Amino acid sequence: MEGIGIWGVPLAIFAGAIRVSTPFIFVSLGESITERSGRINLGLEGTLVFGAMTAYAIAVMSGSPWLGVLAAMATGAIFGLIHGFICKFPKVNDIAIGIAMMQFGLGLAFFLGKPFIQPVAPRLPSIPLGGWSDIPQVQSALNINVLFVIGGLLAVALWWAFKNTRLGLILRVVGDSSDAARAMGLNPDTVRLFATAVGGSLAAVGGAYLSLYYPGSWNEGISSGQGLMAVALVIFARWNPIGCFLAALLFGGAGALGPALQSVGVTQGYYLFYAAPYVLTLAILVATSSPSRSLAGAPGALSITK
Amino acid sequence: MITQVRDTPLPQPGKAVGIQTIGMTMRFGSFTALDNVSIDIPAGSFHALLGENGAGKSTLVKCIMGFYHQTSGSLSVDGREVAVHSPRDAATYGLGMVYQQFTLVPSLTGAENLVINRAHVPAVINWAKERKDLAAFMERMPFKIPLDRPVSELAAGEKQKLEIVKQLYLGRSFLILDEPTSVLTPAEADEMLGLVRGMTERGELTVLMISHKFHEVTKFTDAVTVLRRGKMAGGGLVKDLSTKDMAAMMIGDVKLAELDTRLPVPADAKPILVVSDIKAPDRTGLKMIDIGNLTVHAGEIVGIAGISGNGQKELAEVLAGQRSPDAGSITVKGSLYGATRQETRVNNVRFIPEEPLNNACAPKMTVTENLAFRTFDIKKQGGDAVWLDMKSMRKRAASLIADFKVKTASHASPIASLSGGNVQRAVLARELTGDVDLLIVSNPCFGLDFSAVAEIRARIMKARNSGTAVLLLSEDLDELLEMSDRIMVMSDGKLVYETPALSADISVIGAHMAGHH
Numbered sequence: 056m057e058g059i060g061i062w063g064v065p066l067a068i069f070a071g072a073i074r075v076s077t078p079f080i081f082v083s084l085g086e087s088i089t090e091r092s093g094r095i096n097l098g099l100e101g102t103l104v105f106g107a108m109t110a111y112a113i114a115v116m117s118g119s120p121w122l123g124v125l126a127a128m129a130t131g132a133i134f135g136l137i138h139g140f141i142c143k144f145p146k147v148n149d150i151a152i153g154i155a156m157m158q159f160g161l162g163l164a165f166f167l168g169k170p171f172i173q174p175v176a177p178r179l180p181s182i183p184l185g186g187w188s189d190i191p192q193v194q195s196a197l198n199i200n201v202l203f204v205i206g207g208l209l210a211v212a213l214w215w216a217f218k219n220t221r222l223g224l225i226l227r228v229v230g231d232s233s234d235a236a237r238a239m240g241l242n243p244d245t246v247r248l249f250a251t252a253v254g255g256s257l258a259a260v261g262g263a264y265l266s267l268y269y270p271g272s273w274n275e276g277i278s279s280g281q282g283l284m285a286v287a288l289v290i291f292a293r294w295n296p297i298g299c300f301l302a303a304l305l306f307g308g309a310g311a312l313g314p315a316l317q318s319v320g321v322t323q324g325y326y327l328f329y330a331a332p333y334v335l336t337l338a339i340l341v342a343t344s345s346p347s348r349s350l351a352g353a354p355g356a357l358s359i360t361k
Numbered sequence: 362m363i364t365q366v367r368d369t370p371l372p373q374p375g376k377a378v379g380i381q382t383i384g385m386t387m388r389f390g391s392f393t394a395l396d397n398v399s400i401d402i403p404a405g406s407f408h409a410l411l412g413e414n415g416a417g418k419s420t421l422v423k424c425i426m427g428f429y430h431q432t433s434g435s436l437s438v439d440g441r442e443v444a445v446h447s448p449r450d451a452a453t454y455g456l457g458m459v460y461q462q463f464t465l466v467p468s469l470t471g472a473e474n475l476v477i478n479r480a481h482v483p484a485v486i487n488w489a490k491e492r493k494d495l496a497a498f499m500e501r502m503p504f505k506i507p508l509d510r511p512v513s514e515l516a517a518g519e520k521q522k523l524e525i526v527k528q529l530y531l532g533r534s535f536l537i538l539d540e541p542t543s544v545l546t547p548a549e550a551d552e553m554l555g556l557v558r559g560m561t562e563r564g565e566l567t568v569l570m571i572s573h574k575f576h577e578v579t580k581f582t583d584a585v586t587v588l589r590r591g592k593m594a595g596g597g598l599v600k601d602l603s604t605k606d607m608a609a610m611m612i613g614d615v616k617l618a619e620l621d622t623r624l625p626v627p628a629d630a631k632p633i634l635v636v637s638d639i640k641a642p643d644r645t646g647l648k649m650i651d652i653g654n655l656t657v658h659a660g661e662i663v664g665i666a667g668i669s670g671n672g673q674k675e676l677a678e679v680l681a682g683q684r685s686p687d688a689g690s691i692t693v694k695g696s697l698y699g700a701t702r703q704e705t706r707v708n709n710v711r712f713i714p715e716e717p718l719n720n721a722c723a724p725k726m727t728v729t730e731n732l733a734f735r736t737f738d739i740k741k742q743g744g745d746a747v748w749l750d751m752k753s754m755r756k757r758a759a760s761l762i763a764d765f766k767v768k769t770a771s772h773a774s775p776i777a778s779l780s781g782g783n784v785q786r787a788v789l790a791r792e793l794t795g796d797v798d799l800l801i802v803s804n805p806c807f808g809l810d811f812s813a814v815a816e817i818r819a820r821i822m823k824a825r826n827s828g829t830a831v832l833l834l835s836e837d838l839d840e841l842l843e844m845s846d847r848i849m850v851m852s853d854g855k856l857v858y859e860t861p862a863l864s865a866d867i868s869v870i871g872a873h874m875a876g877h878h
Contacts, residue, residue: 221482224473231466238464239478240449355467 063192064315070196071311072304073203074269078103078261079303080206082285083292084213085257087299089135090289091217092250093230093243093356094142097153099258100282101160102134106259107266108168111273114176120267123176124202127263128256134160135255139248149358157282171273179268202264209257210300217296226250230354243356258282284336291340293352309335375534377567378439378455379404380425385434387420394420396591397434402535402584404439405564407557409578409599410571411611412588414782414810418571421588422537425569426458427451438535452480457533459524461540463512471508471515471523475530502526503556517669518549525557529566538570542577546668547838547871554581574839575604587611617815620822626846630658631694633799633830636680639689643675643854650675650854652689655832657799662821662831664845664862666838668874672854673834674715677803680832681712693799706735708799711792715803715834718784721792724777728769729758731776732791765790766816782813789817793824800824803834818844838867852876 082099089096096102106127114123138156142149182204185197217223229236229246236243261281266273288306292298313328380402387395395417402408412418423429425436427445435442438454445451448458465474476482476491495508504522512520521541528536538557542550558581560566572578578585579599586596587610595610636655643650650672657663667673678684680691682700691698693708704710714720722731730737733754740746741753758772767786769779776784785805792800802821806814821844825831835841841848841862848865850858850873858873860866 219486219488221477221484221486224469224477224482224486227469227473228466228477231468232464234462235464235466238460352468 061319063319066192066196067315067318068308068311071315072308073199074307075310076303076307077200077203077206077264077268078281079285079288079306080203080210080300081261081264082258082282083288083299083303084206084209084296085131085254085261086286086289087292087294087296088213088226088257089247089251089254090357091230091294091354092226092247093233093354094139094149094247094251095153095286095358096135096138096156096251096254097150097283097286098134098138098156098160099153099255099285100278100280101157101164102131102255102258103160103262103265103282104278105134105160105164106131106262107277108164108171108262108273109259110263111176111266112168112171114267115171115174118177120177120179123267124179124260124263127259131256131259131262132252133255134259135252136248138255139244139251142251143244143248165275168273168275176267176273178271179264181268200264200268202260202268207300210296213296227354230356233356258285261285284332287336287340290353291336291343294354295352306332306336375455375529375532375565377404377561377564378535379406379567380456380535380569381437381440382421382425383435383437385421385424385436386432387417387424387429388432394591395424395431398586398588398591398593399434400586400593400596402567402569404567405561406584407561407568407570407582409582409585410569410588411573411578411585411607412594413573413611413812415590416588416611417591418588419539420591422458422539422569422571425451426456426537452531452533455532455534456537457528457531457535458537459521459528459539459541461543463520463524465512465520465523465527467513468511470511471506474512474523475508475527478527478531498530499526502529503559504553517544518546518553521545521549522553525553534565535567536569538568540571540573542572542574544669544836546874547867548875549668550577551580557581575607578607579604589613612811617812618819619815620819620843621826623822623846624660624826626658626661630660632656633659633694634680634832635692637690637692639676639679639686639691641675641679641684641686643672648672648854649687650679652676652856655849655856657830657832659798659830660825660828661846662825662833662844664841664848665832665834665851665856666841666848666870666874667834667836667851669836671851671874673803673836673851675854676851677714677801677834680801681714706739709796710799710801711735711797713785713788713792713800713802713805715807717788718777718781721788722776722784725775727773728762728767728776728779728787729755729772732758732761732787735791735795761787761790761794765820782809785809785813785817789820793820797824797829800829800831801834802831804836805833806835806837806840838870842867850874 082103086096086099109130110123110127113126114120134156138152141147141152179201181198181200183194183198185194188194217227225241225246229241229243233243265277284306288302289299292302309332312331313325316328317325383399385395385398386393398421410418410421420429424431427447427450430446436445437443443454469477472492472495475495476486504526506519506523506526512523515523521544525536542554545553554577557568561568570582582599584596584598585602585607587594587607589611634657636652639652641650665673675684679686680700693710698704698708712721718724737749737754738746755772762769762772765786767790768783776787779787805817805821809817821831833841833844842865845862848860848862848870849856850870852873853876858870860870
């Protein structure tokens, strides 16, 4: 990185944070909706990959990346509906169903996605905010993708909606106490069904970002576990949408550390930095947890907190 | 004709409605839970419903509220017969119920809880307007409750008041209260019932209260109905009945187990349990419990009083080894005690925690297996057992089941299938068998009926008289006054008051429980 030298590292981390965090933002926002309703959907990894495949395939066939995103949302919602529908039966465990759905989603995506590895799909647009600078690195770092912006707005909107809308309150009631929900004439299973569907459709948007923006291609190794890590991010963010957004940024920034160091010529041990996000997550989770205290803010009806 | 569900605060204080049941009968298969019960509750009266567990009280109120559909009989509201098919129908007529377990959502604030319970909530809630309306509504309420804090942060008394306020906010003018004071201090209970009584006197509300505390019934209610085994066992105006009459109607001719005469504690009784300077974080990690000095001698019962949530649970957990203290020491019979299985066995320490089904049993294992938890891993002749001796386990279970009158379909049933009283009896059987030097008991009679309560208390007293040191943690002051030799009050994580039970002054204890010390 000639020209800006060592300043390339924070710049690369900034750009990487935005680039890498976007799928985490969508999956964790979706999962925060699902978990706030009192259910965990571990199948989001499968939903994400299936969403990536659908988005890519539809974008290739229609020529419109946005149509691809919409199609991905639809399939994500279907995956969520299946999960929610199965979980409403008694004695069904949402975590086990989630793992099954994850494998189902992955397998189906690889099977149906085979013909789309070769063709090239149109990419999602980005907003060039770096026009004021002459330095190409700055220009490229400030090339913000549209989905990131939407994700940020969505986080704020969800945070507001949890407090100020009927649906938000209903979601929290169901997630905190199934009994209280039934006493006020709500059907917790129905609410959770739709919460899981919305969660699935948002997770699929995360997948669409992977195949249509960064890395911007479809293959079987497209996801590196974003769908699973996002579930951990939700817990880390204490089920707060804005927390999810910030946690995703932090995670993205840590993930960009390895490539950034590599780009300024650090040749030794940069592979270790690829593990930075995971080490960071572990460290933060250990630091903020306590053996004698229950998790603050956890929805009371969640199967892991019961 | 009222057709709309009442879901918003009435513009004026509500006008009480009276209700009547006529020949209410409810059968479940061949079992008659409620047999031809007719009661009349005029508008603006405060009516008590008494009866033991299983007497049909909850069946009756569930029929009134539309959870159950009576096999025969009818319900009238203000003299007109009505058909109530669901709680929603009941709401149409202004009937509401406050349940024994709280139905508020813990993580929502009081205001959020009130608003979301309305039948018609706007899609986007305008909090500025709602807050103004709520403030105006609360002006009319005799209860003062903070509405902007999450319900989980409220004290039990405040929650109970909020439950009642919620029903009034929804425009109900006939309320069923199911044991509303079971989690309150005497002072809180008196205050709350006094305010409710005031509302009935002003004709704003009619109340039917399920209770088993006679002093509340005589002090606050106008009339009483007593149920026994699904039938009307009696009733009338409270001023015409004595406590004794009511008790006789409730239990019929069953003979209750009597407490042994209390043997005096010998002056040289050895200290068995000594807790000194224990500090431990509570459940939230925000507060600490801090027990300076707590000593229990052989042959005495030390009672710990307090409103739930003041650290009693944490103290019990520390003693049971479920929570590790940050500082301080526990000694049993002079040696340090860490609640390991070995120490428990050597010192003959036994433990009856609250909610024994979850805290002292493996719910899905059989009664036999649960009864063997203390003994399954030692051989009869001493030493560690490798193989389970199923035959002697079954034999022992059979004799314990018979001794302690545990009602179970079979000794091989999962213990979770037993009723609460019988789980309590089974745990008591396990913990009180053999040599017991120290017994730690937490709320042993919560939610049990008269005969079970009498029997469990008699067993504990018997153990005390034979030299067991007993630490009794209870939220029921009457129980502590009846059982204890000494009473200590726990408030905000500390032991703040100690008195011999004989000369105890209930108002002083109540004041300390409420934190006025």
